[in-house]
Amino acid sequence: MATGSVVPLLFLARISGLLVAVLVSIWAISFRSSFHHHSSESSPQEDQGITYSVLHPLFMVIGFILISGEAILIHRWLPGSRSLKKSVHLCLQGVALASGIFGIWTKFHGQKGIVANFYSLHSWMGLICILLFGAQWLVGFLSFWHRGEGRTVRQRVLPWHIFLGLYTYGLAVATAETGLLEKLTFLQTKRNMSKRCPESMVVNSLGLGLAFLSGIVILAAVSPKYQPPQQLWATATQLLPRDE
Template sequence: MATSVPTSPAPLLLLARISGLLVSALVISWALLFKSSFRPQSTSQEDLIYAVLHPLLMVIGLILISGEAILVHKWLPGSRGFKKSVHLCLQGLALACGIFGIWTKFHGNDGIAANFFSLHSWMGLICISLFGAQWLMGFMSFWHRGEMRAVRITVLPWHIFLGLCTYGLAVATAETGLLEKITFLQTKKDGSKHTPESMVVNSLGLGLALLSGVVILAAVSPSSQSFRSELTYSQSKKLMT
């Protein structure tokens, strides 16, 4: 029976980078070209800046950086410990961006209660809580390698599973935020449903869906190196028997 060799992750990594650049370009264009729609009833320049920072921090800071952290083990050369340290630092940076991004949304005269009413806000709070718990578990595991070796081996599959779920939840939360925003814009009086802004927002949603699919696929795809190691081990075992 022929054994199929897994393909190199390089094409998936390239597609992930292209998708990330596309998403970055779309969210920056949305924030710069249509910034007046973020706070249409506010005359405060500070409120406008915080409103524009929210999608930038949550998309570029949280989703793109955390996606890059997930893919570190697939492309970064070096020892396993070095890859873990880079992964931990990138996830810490993504977590900081996510916390500050939520703070920008709750900042201002409206307060927390006025902004905590939608499915988007509920999902965002759950997502950042899971993200923080994941990072804390990784931090404790990294600095207590010897003492927590047995525990780390046990929880590693769950850490990977919850990490990918949290990443998917972050993308889903962003999608609900885009839907909430575009629905608000389209239900305004004399608001058209076919505007340049709606095209940008819809394209951003599709770009996020593509990015998340590619990142998760690249993360779960077996690497050629590990496959060759397993194949060599199985062949040696057959020769011994």
């Protein structure tokens, strides 16, 4: 059970995650026309393209970033055995991975192919992030179902698994930030959108929300685990020198 100083961090993570979900939903639903590059009259094919373009930020932010962040925090608040926590963590990360893959597919669907869309820093970072995340999930899946490895091997791998997990999560947030900047720059230069219009305010607020959320999630993940006073006293007495 989450106790001590971690509780405020978990609360802030949930509030900021909810804010991010609301902002990306408002942006995707209320400003649908911004996700389509053509200005001609709409056709069924164009309407379908808009739908897939709108699904991209929803699945990448809500499905990939928010769910993977919740999976990171599972060990901080979920009661029960370590096996239960690992299984829930693995399932949530699997949902996040599926959402990320589908989100990338929606971006390329109906366009000129992957190569034509693979040109920006945002796309390069996104591909690297998905590959790292998939490799992390595969390693976690294999280690969960095959526990015959020695204890020392698992202890050596665990710090790297935690580091790569937090690194990939931070990379996902950074990739989302570059995507927001790329889209906002396109709208302001190609469509002469005002820099202080409601859509610009929503996108900038979404970027700030993601930056705040990632900091809270990572801080909660690396914060020392809470120990009750009795356990702290027992640990301290064990460290005291003993008379021979």
